[in-house]
Amino acid sequence: MTLLTKNLKLLFITAIVLVAFGFQAQASEKNDYQGPAPKYIFYFIGDGMGLSQANATEAYLGAIAKSNGIQKLEFSKFPNTGFYTTYATNRFITGSAAAGTALSTGHKTSINTIGMDASKQIAYKNIAEMAKDKGYKVGIVSSVSIDHATPATFYAHEPSRNQYYKISLDLSKSGFNYFAGGGFKHPEGDGKIDDNNTMANFGMGDATQIKKKQTNSMDIAISKGYRIVNSLKGFHALKKGDDKIIASAPHLAGGKALPYAIDQDSLTDISLGDFTQKGIELLDNPNGFFMMVEGGKIDWACHANDAATVVKEVLQFDKAVSKAIAFYNQHPNETLILVAGDHETGGMALGFSGTHYDSEFALLQYQNISYEDFTKIMNTYRIDKRGHYNFEDALALAKKYFGLGDASKGLELSKFDLQQMKDAFNQSMKKKQNKKNKDQYYLLYGSYDPFTTTLCHLLSQKAGIGWTSFSHTATPIPVRAMGVGANLYTGFFDNTDIPKKLMKLIENK
Numbered sequence: 001m002t003l004l005t006k007n008l009k010l011l012f013i014t015a016i017v018l019v020a021f022g023f024q025a026q027a028s029e030k031n032d033y034q035g036p037a038p039k040y041i042f043y044f045i046g047d048g049m050g051l052s053q054a055n056a057t058e059a060y061l062g063a064i065a066k067s068n069g070i071q072k073l074e075f076s077k078f079p080n081t082g083f084y085t086t087y088a089t090n091r092f093i094t095g096s097a098a099a100g101t102a103l104s105t106g107h108k109t110s111i112n113t114i115g116m117d118a119s120k121q122i123a124y125k126n127i128a129e130m131a132k133d134k135g136y137k138v139g140i141v142s143s144v145s146i147d148h149a150t151p152a153t154f155y156a157h158e159p160s161r162n163q164y165y166k167i168s169l170d171l172s173k174s175g176f177n178y179f180a181g182g183g184f185k186h187p188e189g190d191g192k193i194d195d196n197n198t199m200a201n202f203g204m205g206d207a208t209q210i211k212k213k214q215t216n217s218m219d220i221a222i223s224k225g226y227r228i229v230n231s232l233k234g235f236h237a238l239k240k241g242d243d244k245i246i247a248s249a250p251h252l253a254g255g256k257a258l259p260y261a262i263d264q265d266s267l268t269d270i271s272l273g274d275f276t277q278k279g280i281e282l283l284d285n286p287n288g289f290f291m292m293v294e295g296g297k298i299d300w301a302c303h304a305n306d307a308a309t310v311v312k313e314v315l316q317f318d319k320a321v322s323k324a325i326a327f328y329n330q331h332p333n334e335t336l337i338l339v340a341g342d343h344e345t346g347g348m349a350l351g352f353s354g355t356h357y358d359s360e361f362a363l364l365q366y367q368n369i370s371y372e373d374f375t376k377i378m379n380t381y382r383i384d385k386r387g388h389y390n391f392e393d394a395l396a397l398a399k400k401y402f403g404l405g406d407a408s409k410g411l412e413l414s415k416f417d418l419q420q421m422k423d424a425f426n427q428s429m430k431k432k433q434n435k436k437n438k439d440q441y442y443l444l445y446g447s448y449d450p451f452t453t454t455l456c457h458l459l460s461q462k463a464g465i466g467w468t469s470f471s472h473t474a475t476p477i478p479v480r481a482m483g484v485g486a487n488l489y490t491g492f493f494d495n496t497d498i499p500k501k502l503m504k505l506i507e508n509k
Contacts, residue, residue: 038335039288039335040289040331041288042336043127043292043293043502044324045150045342046317047096047294048298048300048345048472049298049341049477050477052349053302053310055070056361057315058076060361061073078482080481080487081479081490082481082492083477083491083492084479084497085493086099086342088109089108089110090118091111092474093343094342095149097114100151100154100342101114101115101116102495105499106498106503112162113160114163115153127290132175136287137177137285137289137290138291139282140155141275141279141294142180142294143296145256148182149201150342155176156170156171157170161201168184171246177244177245177282180278180279181258184217188213203255234247235247238278239282243282249269249270250269257300260372260373261297261315261316263373272320273322276293276320276323302348303470305446307456308459325337325482335483335484338480338481339481340478340480344472345473346468346471347467347473348465348467352465352466353466355462360463363410367459371448378397378449391425404455421458428451477495479498488504
């Protein structure tokens with residue numbers, strides 16, 4: 001072996017060692033962060049938001065701008081991205097309670113369980129409670145009811161997500177500084193707890209029969225020093241120094257949630273971004289704050305396979321993130337922003353067999369109402385007409401609210417489209433579904449109004465979007481991070497690692 005060959009071999013070995021050492025040092029840096037704790041922590045959770053929901057929104061923005069590509073959301077510009085698995089202890093496809101518990105406590109649990117172990121015996125401490133112990137002020141914000149599964153996992157410990165009354169009692173026990181968004185679902189007690197009544201968790205059919213009313217949980221919160229604010233004037237009057245606030249939207253939709261973004265009136269409604277901005281104003285203090293903000297209705301719209309409403313929900317969620325980014329720009333060396341999701345919903349696919357390789361995301365702009373509000377229109381029509389139904393009326397409604405049938409918009413209807421719509425309309429006009437075809441009915445319409453669901457599917461398909469489910473899926477979820485300790489959130493890990501890394505960060509406070 002010549003001297004040159006020996007030197008080249010030595011150089012090659014040295015290079016390998018240096019690269020290996022570099023990877024080891026990088027891994028050590030990710031796992032053993034020793035820097036200062038972030039003073040301000042934003043933890044955003046897009047419920048039901050996987051890669052497809054975000055990318056569909058970016059493709060929609062690109063299409064509206066008449067470009068053949070995407071226009072990035074603000075959180076897609078973050079410098080650090082990771083992915084994580086979401087399974088629960090007793091099911092591969094998780095639910096919001098189990099996923100929320102994993103994202104808040106760092107522990108896996110069973111479906112429907114809030115902040116406890118799978119046996120429902122041990123209460124797990126969550127990141128919000130730890131932050132409070134460390135001196136941070138704490139805020140919990142959601143576009144759905146504030147006692148819903150995901151926000152509940154950051155302050156409650158209950159065997160079932162459907163124990164809304166007990167969860168609302170845990171809320172006032174927490175002593176957190178700011179709760180905002182939706183209202184309380186069952187402030188006077190829970191009726192029969194039915195963990196199989198999943199539609200109630202999406203703001204549908206959630207009435208409960210209470211045999212014996214209990215002390216209103218909102219009154220209990222007031223007795224513990226909280227102030228309830230549920231008017232536009234009261235909300236805007238909140239100012240720095242106000243503490244222990246429970247602020248809910250003045251106009252609540254199904255499930256005591258905010259109206260869908262597509263249905264909101266900017267003059268009378270409060271958006272998720274507004275609630276986030278107010279949280280920054282109220283929580284900012286010398287000891288810092290922790291704020292969890294959930295875009296809960298992304299999930300609900302995905303359950304209904306309503307692509308246009310999903311896009312508008314993601315856009316509103318991104319605007320809330322933008323409020324945190326603006327704050328970060330003022331405090332770049334003290335702030336951490338995380339944008340995560342609990343699971344993907346609907347099996348949303350950016351591609352549909354009927355359109356082959358074509359996509360027309362801009363067509364979604366012609367829908368101007370959510371599936372929820374359109375279902376109300378259909379229900380009213382069925383009741384008012386008393387059996388005297390006319391398919392031509394249905395076609396007019398489809399054109400008015402979805403653009404379907406308007407050739408000038410590129411939304412022509414084929415004979416096949418019309419037959420699907422007619423079949424669905426006939427189903428919608430029945431008071432009860434045909435039990436003999438229950439499985440076929442569910443595959444076509446889920447648990448939603450048939451005509452509404454068919455319109456959502458047709459518009460999705462014409463835009464080039466497909467759906468595989470009316471439920472959740474198990475696809476891994478992305479986490480985006482920016483700021484202090486953000487480098488911890490690159491790689492591929494489990495959902496329990498998100499709060500574990502965060503807990504490690506604030507240990508240094």
